[in-house]
Amino acid sequence: MIGKSASGQSGKAAPQTRIQRAKREAILEAGLTVFSEAGFRGATLDRIASEAGLSKPNLLYYYPSKEAIYEALLRGLLETWLDPLQAIDPMGEPVEELLGYVRRKLQMSRDFPRQSRLFANEIVQGAPRIMPVLEGELRGMVDRLAMVIEGWIAEGRLAPVDPRHLMFSVWSLTQHYADFDVQVRAVLNADDPYPGAETHLELLFRRLLTP
Structure with missing residues (x-):
């Protein structure tokens, strides 16, 4: 009833x-x-x-329960985390599209450091609550992007790279600034590491991706 x-x-x-x-x-x-x-x-x-x-x-x-709060946070976080990946335009200029993704991911680390650490903690624990998303939605999105990147490479518009390992590199190099914030600021002795990080990562990935 x-x-x-x-x-x-x-x-x-x-x-x-x-x-x-x-x-x-x-x-x-x-x-x-x-x-x-x-x-x-x-x-x-x-x-x-x-x-x-x-x-x-x-x-x-x-x-x-504590689990209900945690799962509500993860649902919202996953939507936020996947949006920048979906914003890559297959019809755009390859290097600029991928550099735009790098910038968006770095901006997320700057603007949402707690969310980044929450996600990292879940992954370190073996992703017990989000494994279906990682194996389903995220894998599917990365597979589709990999096909786009491979097409760009075949057209000579992008340097040869492994698409999936490229994504791992973007994730690790951008999220590092949130997950290891204390270490970054201690080593740099700087209040705001992000302007320098953006300059460095743009140079790094532009050199890697330009044919």
Whole structure:
């Protein structure tokens, strides 16, 4: 039997109030901070609730478990992470399209460092919650991009590279600045490493990709 929502419409969930949306956002923001610092195993509901400024029972009203908060964060993160890959235009100029991807990935490390660390922690743990996405959607997107890159190479518009290892290089060289932020800033003795990183990575990949 299908129940009725508070709005009286059969089968439809009641819309969230502004306060409910704000509390969910506060919980996710707090969860992002705690998970990115402590990892999934080290995070606790008590710490997330405290970070969100809520009582634990209040938090549990919105999310029934630590796993539910973590999985909600990962779903949003995966959408954000895949968008720059989808923005590569097969009809564009090959080197510039790939350099644009490098810039977008570096900008994500600058703007979303906690998300990057959350993703890295999940991968280090063996990706138990996102393996289907990695083996399905992500692999499919990389396979399609690999065909585009191989076509560009065959046309003489791109230097010969292994498309998949090229993606690994982009991911590792850009996400390093978020995942190892403390080390980067300590070695550079700089408050903002990103202008220099963008210049270096553009030079590196332009030399690699230009035929």
